[in-house]
Amino acid sequence: MSFKHKLVSFIVSLSLGTLFFLFLFLWIEKQIVVEQEQAATTHLALMSTISKDIQHTLERLDRLDDPVCSSEMLLHMRRENFLSIFIKDIGYSDENGKLLCTAGLGIIVTKSMESEPDYINNYGAKVWVNKALELFDRLHTAVVIKHNAFNVVIEPAEINKFSSMGFDWEIVFNRANHYKHVSGSNNLYVKGIVGRVNLTHAYQFQQCDPESSYCVALSLSAGEFYEKNRLLIAIIIASSFFLTLFLYYFISFKINGFMSISARVKRGVKSNKFFPLFQPIVNIQTGKIVGCEVLARFEDNEGKIFPDEFIPKVRELGLSWEFTEQLVEKSLLRLSESGIDLKGFKVNINIFPSDVSSGKVLKIIDLPYVNDHPIKIVLEIVEDEQLTGKEFANHLEILVQHGFLIAIDDFGTGYSNLNQVSKLSCHILKIDRSFINAMEGGSIRSSLIPYIVQMANELHIDVVAEGVENIMQHQALKNLGILNGQGWLYGKPMSADDLCPIIKHFKI
Numbered sequence: 001m002s003f004k005h006k007l008v009s010f011i012v013s014l015s016l017g018t019l020f021f022l023f024l025f026l027w028i029e030k031q032i033v034v035e036q037e038q039a040a041t042t043h044l045a046l047m048s049t050i051s052k053d054i055q056h057t058l059e060r061l062d063r064l065d066d067p068v069c070s071s072e073m074l075l076h077m078r079r080e081n082f083l084s085i086f087i088k089d090i091g092y093s094d095e096n097g098k099l100l101c102t103a104g105l106g107i108i109v110t111k112s113m114e115s116e117p118d119y120i121n122n123y124g125a126k127v128w129v130n131k132a133l134e135l136f137d138r139l140h141t142a143v144v145i146k147h148n149a150f151n152v153v154i155e156p157a158e159i160n161k162f163s164s165m166g167f168d169w170e171i172v173f174n175r176a177n178h179y180k181h182v183s184g185s186n187n188l189y190v191k192g193i194v195g196r197v198n199l200t201h202a203y204q205f206q207q208c209d210p211e212s213s214y215c216v217a218l219s220l221s222a223g224e225f226y227e228k229n230r231l232l233i234a235i236i237i238a239s240s241f242f243l244t245l246f247l248y249y250f251i252s253f254k255i256n257g258f259m260s261i262s263a264r265v266k267r268g269v270k271s272n273k274f275f276p277l278f279q280p281i282v283n284i285q286t287g288k289i290v291g292c293e294v295l296a297r298f299e300d301n302e303g304k305i306f307p308d309e310f311i312p313k314v315r316e317l318g319l320s321w322e323f324t325e326q327l328v329e330k331s332l333l334r335l336s337e338s339g340i341d342l343k344g345f346k347v348n349i350n351i352f353p354s355d356v357s358s359g360k361v362l363k364i365i366d367l368p369y370v371n372d373h374p375i376k377i378v379l380e381i382v383e384d385e386q387l388t389g390k391e392f393a394n395h396l397e398i399l400v401q402h403g404f405l406i407a408i409d410d411f412g413t414g415y416s417n418l419n420q421v422s423k424l425s426c427h428i429l430k431i432d433r434s435f436i437n438a439m440e441g442g443s444i445r446s447s448l449i450p451y452i453v454q455m456a457n458e459l460h461i462d463v464v465a466e467g468v469e470n471i472m473q474h475q476a477l478k479n480l481g482i483l484n485g486q487g488w489l490y491g492k493p494m495s496a497d498d499l500c501p502i503i504k505h506f507k508i
């Protein structure tokens, strides 16, 4: 896989891994906010219940017309105290704030004067949040709420339920945007914000109850957050890492598959991306051009793939006929577009032996331009074990009857011999270029050429020498009386635009 593709796999997998991590991390953060929200809602509901209970109790006591601290009044006070689940005690004070009697102690004698309340609540009652009370033999701190002459005493623990939740917290009383600290950590509450508070160092949530005018702030410092979710965060980091790793290999695997020669060839055939080049075939004796061989080429965004690589893939993918069909159509279209006289000009098309055996090749008869063209189509078939099959011979025969010429390609490299070839409807033998290459060294292989030519002549089969690269080979082939040749000496594979002027000038 190329560096570019590795980089793409890395960036994509890292991005997805990071997104996965962020998603889960934000989810944990959200859980904290949800937890804080639930705790705030529950607690404010409790505060509201306590407030209402106290308010109703004080209102009922206010309506009493019993003589001050009489046994009737004390009875009423004890009754209210008993009925309330939050009130610890109820007291009665004179107009100077001097406590005269309580539900718990009865009539008392005390010098204590009323101090300034911490705040006045929403129905006008005075509230002391941490009032020191003398109860029996010791001092006790409590919340005291006083409306007119009656007051009630509340246990601070009733409103301090957050202590056990692991959050830092504060309860404030808010009246017309004047905030009074009630309990918890002083100055934690950020005035004017409801919901999540954006702090860099902590996760904080705030909520208010408009009915009771109490607000709460719940806060968890970043350090506590990581401490609390240490295991979960470790699991998320590990799973994000493994996900990134997995995605990297998965994406690389997919890119590899997508970029493989097989996949590129398949897409090329499906999207008709193969195109033909044409290599001239000349009459060695006269130097005139008699035909050309169609040679397939392929290039996509990834670059070129050469025939030696794509031909086996086309075969493996079972796309041989689709591939050949496209090349036949494209090459005949390009040549016909040139407008030059192609009467008798031979166009050699490579055919896969398997398409001959299966009979797919017979579809060529009905392809566009095949019948209404003045050219002679030569079907080149490489030597192959299938050449000896009965069906193979029958199909070739049908093609011959329809005017196609048959050439055995790469002769001398495969399975057949001239005896087998003679049993087929064959018109041309293309001697493999390994024989021509060997001519200069005068090898045994090249010494077979005259025999092949002689036997071909006896069978009335034309010979084409493949791979003629230099003048020495050309001269030797000419001396052997070989009719046609193909090779770089006469022209490399070229486009139709380059071939057509050559045909115009050098055609027989």
Ligand SMILES: Nc1nc2c(ncn2[C@@H]2O[C@H](COP(=O)(O)O[C@H]3[C@@H](O)[C@H](n4cnc5c(=O)[nH]c(N)nc54)O[C@@H]3COP(=O)(O)O)[C@@H](O)[C@H]2O)c(=O)[nH]1
Binding pocket: 279, 293, 294, 295, 296, 297, 306, 307, 308, 311, 327, 350, 351, 352, 409, 410, 430, 433, 466, 467, 468, 469, 486, 487, 488, 489, 493
């Ligand atoms: N079934 C199909 N097979 C095809 C098709 N197009 C090509 N092929 C086969 O692929 C093999 C390689 O082809 P290519 O790389 O195009 O090579 C051809 C010529 O470029 C090359 N050649 C021609 N002259 C010379 C030369 O002087 N020297 C030299 N070293 N090479 C030369 O030979 C190839 C043509 O060979 P052949 O087909 O045997 O005449 C090759 O087997 C092609 O057949 C296709 O469309 N269908």
